[in-house]
Each structure stands twice: as C-alpha cells, then as structure tokens.
Amino acid sequence: MSSSLAAPPRGNALLPADTLDGTGEVAVTPAFTLLTRLLDTLVVLPEEWDELAPRDRDLITQAPGTDALLDRLVTRHLLTGYQAEAVRDGRADDLILGHYRVLDVLGQGGMGTVFRAEHLQLRRQVALKVMARAIEGNPRLLHRFYAEARAVARLQHPNIIGCTDAGLAVRSDPAGGARDYFVMEFYPGQDLYHLVRETGPLTPHRACDLFRQIADALAEAHKHGLVHRDIKPSNVLVTPDWQAKVLDFGLARLPDRDVTEAGTLLGTVGYMAPEQARDPHAVDARADLWSLGATMYWALSGREPYPESGNPVRDLHRRFSTSPDPVRAVRPEVPAEVSDLVARLMDNDPDQRFPSARTVAAALTGFTHWLPAGAPATMPPAKADRVRVLLVDDEPPLRRWMTAVLKGQYEVREACDAETALADVVRNPPDVIVADVNLPGLSGPELIARIRATCPDPDAIKILLVSGALPTEALGGLAVDGADDFLAKPFSSPDFLSRIRSLVLRRGGRTGPGTAAAASKATAVMSRGSLERTPRPVAPPARPTAAAEALSYTASRLLTETNLAADGHWSRVGRYVRALAGAAAGGGEYARLKDPTYVDLLAAVAPVYDVGLLAVPRNVLMKPDKLDEDERSVVQSHTTAGSEVLMAVAGKFAADVPSLPLAAEVARGHHERWDGTGYPDGLAGAKIPLAARLVAVAAVYEALRSRRPHRPPLNHARAVNLITTESAGHFDPTLLAAFATAAPRFEQIHQGG
CATH class of the missing domain: 3.40.50.2300 (Response regulator)
Incomplete structure (x- = not known):
C-alpha cells in the first residue's frame, strides 16, 4: 500500500475509527484516495478542511463512494457544483491553472471560456479567461487573445474590468497540454442585456448615471488610442450597487495596428456603427459613441434599435437605410433631452455625433443632477x-x-x-x-x-x-x-439645457x-463706484440624506477614534448595504430594497448601528478574555442605549433629520435573530424590522473582517462561511441568499474597491 495514499488528509489527525483496517492503518477506499488527491492538488483547500468541525470531517471521510464524497464536499462549501462535476468527468486537472483555482463558468465565446476563479494564495476571486483549445494552434488568434489582455492592462479605471495577470499554465500531464490564460477583476452582478430583459427598462435617472460611467470608461480607453468596437448591453456589467463595468476588449482596435483580416465583420450588427460595418479598419472613437447610443436605447426602451432577423444581409441593409424610432416615441416618459442625446449619439454621420466620450459623460452628468431618481421626469414649472x-x-x-x-x-x-x-x-x-x-x-x-x-x-x-x-x-x-x-x-441644446437644469437644482430648489x-x-445695489451688502437668507438644506450622512459619519468617527470600529467603517458599511439591497429578491416587503430613496436613506444611517457602544464601559469592551454573564449583559445594552439616544434626538430634531427613527430602529434591532434568539427584544422572523435585518448582515461581516481584542481579523472566505453555513437561524433567509450572491462584492468593498 502506497504511503502517499495511506496518509490522512493533511491537517486532520481525527479520522473516525471505521476508516482504519484491522492493523490500525488507514483503510484506503476510492473516496479516501480521491479526497487525498483533491487536498494535495489544492482543488480542496487544506486550510478550509482544517476549519471544519470534527463531526463534519468525519461525515465526509465516511462517504461510501466518490459521488457521495463530492456531494458532501459541495454541501460543506469545500467544492462548488461546477468543480464536483469536473472531478466526476475526469477533468480535475483543469481546475488548477497556474496560481488560480477554477470555481465556476461565467461565460463562453469564440476566443475562449471565462471562469470564476480565485488566487490560491491571496484567495481573491478573479475572472479567468482561458483560450479555447480549438484555436490554440492559430498564431493570429493567439496574438489577438493576448492583445486583448495587453489592451485592458493598460487601462486603470473604476468602470473598466482590469487585467491583472496572464500566462501559460503548463500541465503536469503532458497529454493535457499547456493553456494560455489571462486574469481579470471579478465583480458580481448582471450584464445590462439580462438586467433589462428581466426587470424592464431603466428609469431615465438610473440610465443616465450608468451611461455617464460607461462614457467615462470609454474616454479613458480612447485616451490610450483604444477603440472598443463591441459596446453592447451584454458587454456592460452592472454590479449590485449600480456600478457599470465595461468588459470584453477582444475586438478593440489598437493604435497604429489592427489584427483584423480584410473583409471580416467585427461587432454585433444591431449595435455597430455604420462606418464600422463598412470598414472596421477605418473606425475611430466615434464608432464607440454610436454603439453607446444604441446600448442606451436598449436600456431606456427595452427594445433593440435594430433587432436581428437571422438574415445578416437584410439586417445590414436595414442598418444603412433606416433609423429607429426615437426613444421618446417608444417610452414617452423619457425626457425629450435624453431622447435627443441618444438620437445624436446614433447619427449615421460621425461628424454629427458628440465630439468625444468625455463630452457625453459631461452631458449625462448634468442629466443626473436634475432628473428625479426613480420617477419619470416632471413637467416644466408653471x-x-x-x-x-x-x-x-x-x-x-x-x-x-x-x-x-x-x-x-x-x-x-x-x-x-x-x-x-x-x-x-x-x-x-x-x-x-x-x-x-x-x-x-x-x-x-x-x-x-x-x-x-x-x-x-x-x-x-x-x-x-x-x-x-x-x-x-x-x-x-x-x-x-x-x-x-x-x-x-460649440455645444448642443441637450448639453446646454442639462447644464442650466443642473444649476437650477443646485440652488437648492x-x-x-x-x-x-x-x-x-x-444683492447689493451695484454701481461702478460703490458696493453695499445686505444680509443673505440662510441657504436651504442640501440632499435629503445629507443630515443623516453627517450624523452617521460623526458616530462612525467617534467609534473609530475610540478603537471600536476600523478605519473606513463609515464608507464600507453604506456600500455593503447598497450591494446587499441590490442583490436581494424584490418581492413583498423586499420591494422596498428596490426603491432608491429608501436604500439611500438606509445606507446613510446604517453606520450608526453600534453608536450605543460609546455608553459601555471601555474596560468591558476591550477585555481580551471571554466575557462573563454580567459583562455580556452590559455589552448587549448598547442596542437599547443607542436607540434611546437616537429617539431622544429625534424628539427635538425630527423635522431636520427625518431619518432618525430609522437609525434608532437599526441600532435597536441589528442583534435580533431570525429564529428569535437575539436581543434585546427577542423578535423573530418578519417582526424584526427589515432595515435591522439587512444591516445585521453587513454589521456581522464588518465585525468578522475587523480586528477585535480577543481575535485577529478573519479572511473573506472564513467570514462568508461563518455567515452562510455556521450561523443557522441568525439571518433572514432572503437576505442570506442575497449575501451569498453579493459576497465577492463585499470583499472588493473591504479591499477598497
């Protein structure tokens, strides 16, 4: 019997007795052999295996066969469903490429497959693009594959999916061959095509905000001489907190060179500028602006400007000979200025479009200032x-x-x-x-x-x-x-009008x-010789959430300065709330989480959840050892203390800070548990306020990732595992599912992304 096969899985000396044969040695079953191999090759991470409770390790090692073993590893989140299927199909070696561990498939195209993966040492999730086997021997396509990686690597912009690594993974099995890959940032979310298809057209304000980000990203690419040439809804990722990410520069035209063969049609016909359809070699940045307008048309109307008929020749003829209906004709609540902006972007004459992506971003910025969030534009004032x-x-x-x-x-x-x-x-x-x-x-x-x-x-x-x-x-x-x-x-009427409306709005109404x-x-009487001033009226309040943000920022800074919260707490918690709300299902009471006004207010007040800790004796909070029952009771009083202080303030300043009752609700209820075992009121299920249930998830993640007197900060994987699998009954199941979806975004927020 081979000693390598007989050795127990690393980090675990607590094998159950029934895995031993009569001589006291480990009985080598196919399941045990497979488990050992998965641990040795890092398909299953040894440290995650070590962190399992002994009873869970026993259950896995006692699996009667390899199928049962894989099912149990998936149940305990040591493998993903995709990984388990790959192992069953004999493709376990494909799960490790260089320094990366493949977790799941994100998408597939002609050039290759994109996987969700993680770095083996850093545990940071990434998007791993692996070149398709069918084209690995084609030098021209290999050149294009790495040209995309180099193009994206040159760009550093918050709205562009960045490239962080590339390489050739040499396989231990010579028959497997080496695989070319490059690594991109991974963000959870949904592409714009499926988002609109599933939830309907975006509000004008939301669309203008998203496309301002996309235009800004294109401006950065154009500054480096890159023309994307394939801007379309499926190439725009929207994160749960409504950040736009431009991806897939596989067709990008590089400055002074092109790897496109003559006669090749590059791009998607319905989103392709007419000059690009005629000659993809001759396009400049204005071709991307046409595609940007066509993509915005989809986002605002839910209709493609040029639906594909299945006949490319007919589709191209229609592209050159017709124009789509104005967005406003399809969806009347879209303001005329926004509809005009889309029409100008989609003008068949490149000279009639905006001069640059930067000017488009500036025009859209103006729209985001005066368009109402979450509601149709209002009529002009009387x-x-x-x-x-x-x-x-x-x-x-x-x-x-x-x-x-x-x-x-x-x-x-x-x-x-x-x-x-x-x-x-x-x-x-x-x-x-x-x-x-x-x-x-x-x-x-x-x-x-x-x-x-x-x-x-x-x-x-x-x-x-x-x-x-x-x-x-x-x-x-x-x-x-x-x-x-x-x-x-020169400027256009939409540009000009949007700037005027923005300035009017900035006057505070x-x-x-x-x-x-x-x-x-x-205003003083003006003359060339004298100036005389008279008192000014007090300026009106700013944004609806400004007072709440000032309050929560003050509370967060106090907690940070007294070492009760980590640096960056205020910013992170608000962003966690937005990410979790964006990922949550929208039915029933959770529909409130799709209301931008409610989410803005909740994100603004969320960081005050632990303000009551300021009333707890410091020697108790900083005790490095386990708290006794009386000390735990004292610490638990921070929920009621914080709530009572906030409600007392609300009694005097409710008109000035109407969000104070919501803040008090969060402070009191963020330690309640779904199964009723929390404190201070022992509420259960939907009786716990929704705001408190949502902030509870964000607060626990923040606490686990932060240093505490009795423990160091936990890594992301361990924190997620504790919340999703080791805290049964603590959290709202709907929000827990949303957290599982948004967890990678939580990690990026924690890392400052």
Whole structure:
C-alpha cells in the first residue's frame, strides 16, 4: 500500500475509527484516495478542511463512494457544483491553472471560456479567461487573445474590468497540454442585456448615471488610442450597487495596428456603427459613441434599435437605410433631452455625433443632477414659478439660439456686454447667468468677480461660463475662481439645457419670482463706484440624506477614534448595504430594497448601528478574555442605549433629520435573530424590522473582517462561511441568499474597491 495514499488528509489527525483496517492503518477506499488527491492538488483547500468541525470531517471521510464524497464536499462549501462535476468527468486537472483555482463558468465565446476563479494564495476571486483549445494552434488568434489582455492592462479605471495577470499554465500531464490564460477583476452582478430583459427598462435617472460611467470608461480607453468596437448591453456589467463595468476588449482596435483580416465583420450588427460595418479598419472613437447610443436605447426602451432577423444581409441593409424610432416615441416618459442625446449619439454621420466620450459623460452628468431618481421626469414649472436666466454674449445669433432653447421653460433676458448685464442684475436679479469669457469691456471672469464680490452666496445666483476660444481645462480653472460650471463652444441644446437644469437644482430648489425677490434684497445695489451688502437668507438644506450622512459619519468617527470600529467603517458599511439591497429578491416587503430613496436613506444611517457602544464601559469592551454573564449583559445594552439616544434626538430634531427613527430602529434591532434568539427584544422572523435585518448582515461581516481584542481579523472566505453555513437561524433567509450572491462584492468593498 502506497504511503502517499495511506496518509490522512493533511491537517486532520481525527479520522473516525471505521476508516482504519484491522492493523490500525488507514483503510484506503476510492473516496479516501480521491479526497487525498483533491487536498494535495489544492482543488480542496487544506486550510478550509482544517476549519471544519470534527463531526463534519468525519461525515465526509465516511462517504461510501466518490459521488457521495463530492456531494458532501459541495454541501460543506469545500467544492462548488461546477468543480464536483469536473472531478466526476475526469477533468480535475483543469481546475488548477497556474496560481488560480477554477470555481465556476461565467461565460463562453469564440476566443475562449471565462471562469470564476480565485488566487490560491491571496484567495481573491478573479475572472479567468482561458483560450479555447480549438484555436490554440492559430498564431493570429493567439496574438489577438493576448492583445486583448495587453489592451485592458493598460487601462486603470473604476468602470473598466482590469487585467491583472496572464500566462501559460503548463500541465503536469503532458497529454493535457499547456493553456494560455489571462486574469481579470471579478465583480458580481448582471450584464445590462439580462438586467433589462428581466426587470424592464431603466428609469431615465438610473440610465443616465450608468451611461455617464460607461462614457467615462470609454474616454479613458480612447485616451490610450483604444477603440472598443463591441459596446453592447451584454458587454456592460452592472454590479449590485449600480456600478457599470465595461468588459470584453477582444475586438478593440489598437493604435497604429489592427489584427483584423480584410473583409471580416467585427461587432454585433444591431449595435455597430455604420462606418464600422463598412470598414472596421477605418473606425475611430466615434464608432464607440454610436454603439453607446444604441446600448442606451436598449436600456431606456427595452427594445433593440435594430433587432436581428437571422438574415445578416437584410439586417445590414436595414442598418444603412433606416433609423429607429426615437426613444421618446417608444417610452414617452423619457425626457425629450435624453431622447435627443441618444438620437445624436446614433447619427449615421460621425461628424454629427458628440465630439468625444468625455463630452457625453459631461452631458449625462448634468442629466443626473436634475432628473428625479426613480420617477419619470416632471413637467416644466408653471409660468408663475419660472426661473430667470440672463444670457450675456456679444454674438446676437448665439443669444437668439440660447433663448429659443430656454424660453419654453425659463424667463430669459439678454445682455450684449458685462456693463448691461450688471445693470440688469441690479434691477432684476436672475437665478442663473450664462456668460461668455470674451466680452466687450469687462471680460466674463471680471463680470463674475463683480457679481461675487457683491453677492457672495453661491446659491443666490448660479453662473455658467462658456467659451469657444479656451480649452476645457482652462475653463475649469476659471470655474474654480467663481463660476459654478463651464461649457465649451460649440455645444448642443441637450448639453446646454442639462447644464442650466443642473444649476437650477443646485440652488437648492429656490426658484421663481419669490426667490428672485429674496435675491434682490440680498444683492447689493451695484454701481461702478460703490458696493453695499445686505444680509443673505440662510441657504436651504442640501440632499435629503445629507443630515443623516453627517450624523452617521460623526458616530462612525467617534467609534473609530475610540478603537471600536476600523478605519473606513463609515464608507464600507453604506456600500455593503447598497450591494446587499441590490442583490436581494424584490418581492413583498423586499420591494422596498428596490426603491432608491429608501436604500439611500438606509445606507446613510446604517453606520450608526453600534453608536450605543460609546455608553459601555471601555474596560468591558476591550477585555481580551471571554466575557462573563454580567459583562455580556452590559455589552448587549448598547442596542437599547443607542436607540434611546437616537429617539431622544429625534424628539427635538425630527423635522431636520427625518431619518432618525430609522437609525434608532437599526441600532435597536441589528442583534435580533431570525429564529428569535437575539436581543434585546427577542423578535423573530418578519417582526424584526427589515432595515435591522439587512444591516445585521453587513454589521456581522464588518465585525468578522475587523480586528477585535480577543481575535485577529478573519479572511473573506472564513467570514462568508461563518455567515452562510455556521450561523443557522441568525439571518433572514432572503437576505442570506442575497449575501451569498453579493459576497465577492463585499470583499472588493473591504479591499477598497
């Protein structure tokens, strides 16, 4: 009998008696041999085996056969279902490639297969792209495979799936051959195609926010000379906390070279710019903008702009000869400005599209400022409440054009120079001023300086600076000196209108003649010789969650400064909440977790859950040994202490911080358990407030990953295992399932990603 086969699985000397033969040696069964091999090859991780409870190790080693062994390893989360099937099929050697352990299949294409994997030493999950065996001997395709890896490796951007490693995995079995692979960041989530197909079109605000991120990612790629050439819904990953990730640069056109064969059609017809369909060699960054518009069309309407008929020739003819219906015609609640932006992106003439991805990102940023989150855009304000806009430019045609764009929604006045504008501001203070940099007499920046010197409150009058002579970077510097926003000429009506709406919103909702009157009282009488100031009204509150965030940040900083929470606690907990809410099923009461307003508020207050610890004696909290019953009771009182403090504050400031009752609910209930064995009230099941149930998962993960007086921080795998398999009855099953899905995102958040 071979000693290597007879040796017990490493790290475990507690084999059950019935695995021993009559001589006291280990009885070598096929299941035992397989277990030993899986441990030796790291398909099953030895440290995870060691962390199993003795009874679980006994149950696995007593498996009557290899199928039962694999089933038990899957049940105990030592193998995934995919790994177990690979072992059954005799493909166990395929589960280790270089420094990576394959866990599951994420997708498959012509160039290869993408697996979910983890680094054997770091335990960080990754996406592992392995070249297809059928094309391994093709030098041109091998070159393209690694060209994708090198292209992505050059890009460092939060909205691009990055490449972190590449190599050739040499197999121990010569018959298996070596495998080419490269490694990308792994993010949980769903591609945009399936997201829209399963949940319906996105709200205009959500779509604009996601596509702002995608446009920003494309701007980074274009800066490096890369044209993606295959932007489409299935190549955009959306994480549970609504971060967009651009992936699959396999068709990217590299600067000064291309590996595309003449006559090859690259891309997906319905999302391919017309010039790309004619000649993929000749495209520039504007082809990606067309594909971006087509992808946004899908996200907003749930319809493909050019559905495939199964006949490529007919599809191409339709692409060149027809245009899709405007988004607004398909979905009327989409604002006209957003529909126009999509139409401009999809213009068949590249010169009529936006000049760059960066300008698209800027336009979409403006939309995210004024579009309501989670609801259709509202109608323009009534005439009696219209905002006053003053246009200051020495070009009459441009003033007339801007007036035509704005007059349907705003009260518009014009001035041809700075002196006229100053006089107008004195007579009838506007809400927004649009000023050109180069004006006769006083320049635009000098005009801004005069206005700001007299009316220093930036919420009284918002100023948009425009210029056709200065580059964007220079305009940005001028904006820092007093303007609120800047826009380079030439600009489109959607760009211009979105900037105006953004500035109006940033005024805190103060619009209309009443506001102008208030501004008039606060604006000094302007003259060339004297400036006189009068008191300003107090600025209105900012975002709805601002007060809650200030409260939770203060509490979190106090906990951090007293070593009761780890650095970064405030940011991490809020992001955990968003990731968990995004991954949760949306039926019944959990539908609240799909309401952006509710999730924003919960993420804002979540970090206060342990504020009551500040009332617990420090010597008890920092005790390195096991707490006795009285000490545990003292520590458990932090839930009621924190809740009572928050409710007391709510009694005085509920109108100013309406989220205080929700914060108190979280502080009191985050130690309740689903099976009713928690504290302080022993609530069970749905009687525990949903907010407290959700924060409980985030809080436990944060605690397990943080250092405590009695133990070091746990690694991600151990923390996930404790929550999902070793805490039966503690957590809401629906949220526990969501956590299992979002766990990789939790690890990225913990690592600062």
